[in-house]
Amino acid sequence: xxxLFQTAILKxxxxxxxxxxxxTKSSHFRHIVEEALKNDIHLETSSAFDMPMIEALEKKGALxxxxxxxxxxxxxxxxxxxxxxxxxxxYKNIIPVLDNKEEFNLFDDEVEMDTPCNLGIRIAAEEQPDxxxxxxxxxxxxxxxxxxYNNKISTNPNFRVKLLHFFINSxxxxxxYYWNELEKYVTLYCKFKKINPExxxxxxxxxxxxxxxxxxxxxxxxxxxxxxxxxxxxxAEHDVIEPDIITEFGxxxxxEASGILYKVLGRKQQNDRxxxxxxxxxxITNLPDVWALNQKYILLPINNWDxxxxxxxxxxxxxxxxxxxxxxxxxxxxxxxxxxxxxxLGFFNTGAYQEVLSGYxxxxxxxxPSPKHVIIRRNRDETxxxxxxxxxxxxxxxxxxxxxx
Numbered sequence: 404x405x406x407l408f409q410t411a412i413l414k415x416x417x418x419x420x421x422x423x424x425x426x427t428k429s430s431h432f433r434h435i436v437e438e439a440l441k442n443d444i445h446l447e448t449s450s451a452f453d454m455p456m457i458e459a460l461e462k463k464g465a466l467x468x469x470x471x472x473x474x475x476x477x478x479x480x481x482x483x484x485x486x487x488x489x490x491x492x493x494y495k496n497i498i499p500v501l502d503n504k505e506e507f508n509l510f511d512d513e514v515e516m517d518t519p520c521n522l523g524i525r526i527a528a529e530e531q532p533d534x535x536x537x538x539x540x541x542x543x544x545x546x547x548x549x550x551x552y553n554n555k556i557s558t559n560p561n562f563r564v565k566l567l568h569f570f571i572n573s574x575x576x577x578x579x580y581y582w583n584e585l586e587k588y589v590t591l592y593c594k595f596k597k598i599n600p601e602x603x604x605x606x607x608x609x610x611x612x613x614x615x616x617x618x619x620x621x622x623x624x625x626x627x628x629x630x631x632x633x634x635x636x637x638x639a640e641h642d643v644i645e646p647d648i649i650t651e652f653g654x655x656x657x658x659e660a661s662g663i664l665y666k667v668l669g670r671k672q673q674n675d676r677x678x679x680x681x682x683x684x685x686x687i688t689n690l691p692d693v694w695a696l697n698q699k700y701i702l703l704p705i706n707n708w709d710x711x712x713x714x715x716x717x718x719x720x721x722x723x724x725x726x727x728x729x730x731x732x733x734x735x736x737x738x739x740x741x742x743x744x745x746x747x748l749g750f751f752n753t754g755a756y757q758e759v760l761s762g763y764x765x766x767x768x769x770x771x772p773s774p775k776h777v778i779i780r781r782n783r784d785e786t787x788x789x790x791x792x793x794x795x796x797x798x799x800x801x802x803x804x805x806x807x808x
Contacts, residue, residue: 404611404652405442407623411631419603419645424473426609427453429653429755434778434792435660437465445471447651454485457494471496473606473649475525475568477541478502483509490514498523500568500606502541504551507562514561522556523566523606524548526588531573531580539572545587549595557599566604566649567592574610575626582633589634593641605634605646613658614752615699654755661754663689663774664705667746668720678715680739680746684774685719687726688767690753691760694725702728702737705747710740717748721769764796766804772796 408421424447425439431453437460446457446466453474460466474486474497486499487510500523501507507522514520527542538544543551548567556562569588573581589605596602607630612621631648638645665682672678692698715737719726729737740746764773776793802808 404623404627404650404655405444407627408631408648408650410624411628414628415632415635417631417635417645419647422471422647422649424471424606424649424651425656426651426653427456428759430657430660431456431759432792433460435657435754436460437463438660439656440465445473447473447475449476451479451482451485454482454489458489468493469496470494472498473523473566473568473651474499475651476502478506478509480509486510487513490516490520496521498566500525500566501543503543504547504555507555511559511561516561519561519563521565522562523568523604524552524564526567526569526591528569528571528588529584534572539570542569545591548591549598552595552599563601564595564599565601566606567595567602567646568606568608568649570608570651571610574612575630576612577622577626577629585630585633586637589637590641592646593638593643596643596646597641603646604649606649606651609651609653609655611650611652611655613654613755615658615701617701657754658752659754661757662749662751663753663757664747664749665717667748670743671718678713679718680715680748681718682720682748685721685723685726685768685771686717686728687719687721687723688761688769688771689719689774690750690757692757693728695760700753701751703749703751704740705749707740707742707744707746710742710744712738713741715739721771723768764793764800766801770801772801 405421405423411417412419412421422445424445425436426447427436428449440460448454457466457472461468472494476482478499486497490497498521499510502525510520525542526548527544528539530536530539552564556564571581571584575581592602592605634648635645665684667680668683669681670678671681686693690700716727716729717737739748761767767773773793773796775791775795778790778792780788780790782788799808
């Protein structure tokens with residue numbers, strides 16, 4: 404993404420800079436975040452416990468206190484306190500993004516710095532036409548942003564609003580909805596900039612799609628260039644210099660960092676047309692987006708590639724009727740080797756959100772255990788190192804969580 408945006412900036416003679424922030428909620432694992440930080444990036448947080456995680460990374464030498472940290476999300480007291488403590492501890496580039504008007508009071512009462520504290524404001528985006536809601540629950544109403552700044556922040560010398568943030572819920576798509584929303588929020592930026600010259604950054608959020616099939620066809624170069632081009636054009640119409648751009652890509656960043664392997668435990672022919680492969684795990688507990696969003700992933704057999712293939716349904720081992728992966732729900736026919744031999748299959752590009760949503764190491768549906776977690780590192784000489792990050796959860800661990808031991 405850094406190369407894509409830098410290329411677009413040069414191509415369009417865009418006068419702003421680009422900053423890549425990793426969306427920590429997509430995967431908080433240390434080995435993931437540390438690997439991301441090796442690429443000279445910054446961070447975006449969403450809740451209180453993100454902050455001590457950043458401090459732990461700083462103590463380990465994985466980052467320095469001058470890193471930019473975009474603090475999104477509704478600010479609980481604990482979250483707010485962590486932010487303030489870290490600001491006072493020398494993390495000068497932490498930017499609390501106000502989710503509502505009342506949050507400003509929390510910081511106004513306690514932030515004491517030699518230089519003004521940089522703030523952001525999140526715009527409450529309009530939802531997609533097919534949504535159950537008209538406006539996002541997150542952020543300040545679009546029509547209230549400038550009045551909020553004028554009435555509460557503009558005269559306070561301890562703060563300055565440097566960043567305007569929005570997230571378009573469709574994700575980054577070449578659709579009329581996306582381009583219309585982008586135009587609205589860039590236009591608001593231009594109006595805001597004219598009354599607040601210190602505003603210089605537009606955070607366009609995340610939503611860059613990841614490769615979820617072998618025939619995935621998304622023109623990243625076109626979309627990034629079009630975003631940069633349209634921001635520049637809108638700013639030119641309003642006679643405003645282009646802002647620096649921040650993105651918060653999560654799935655796009657870490658999807659390819661993980662996969663999950665299943666073993667076929669049994670084969671069931673339930674009628675003339677429906678054949679099931681029963682797996683040694685669950686989609687609900689291992690890949691919750693499959694169950695909740697009908698998310699599809701790259702699916703491949705691991706062995707028996709030379710066998711004849713047949714159309715199948717894949718069944719999880721829970722007793723839940725929704726624990727499956729098949730053609731109708733996930734848009735692509737599922738073909739697997741037609742064999743009675745031991746069969747393994749893998750889902751790939753599953754690295755974003757799945758462990759977090761499933762509650763890694765906790766209690767799962769039907770008391771299925773968290774699977775064994777292995778880290779594979781590729782060396783420069785194309786050899787591999789294997790490290791067991793976590794063994795499969797055992798019954799003693801589960802019973803302890805439930806209070807039996």
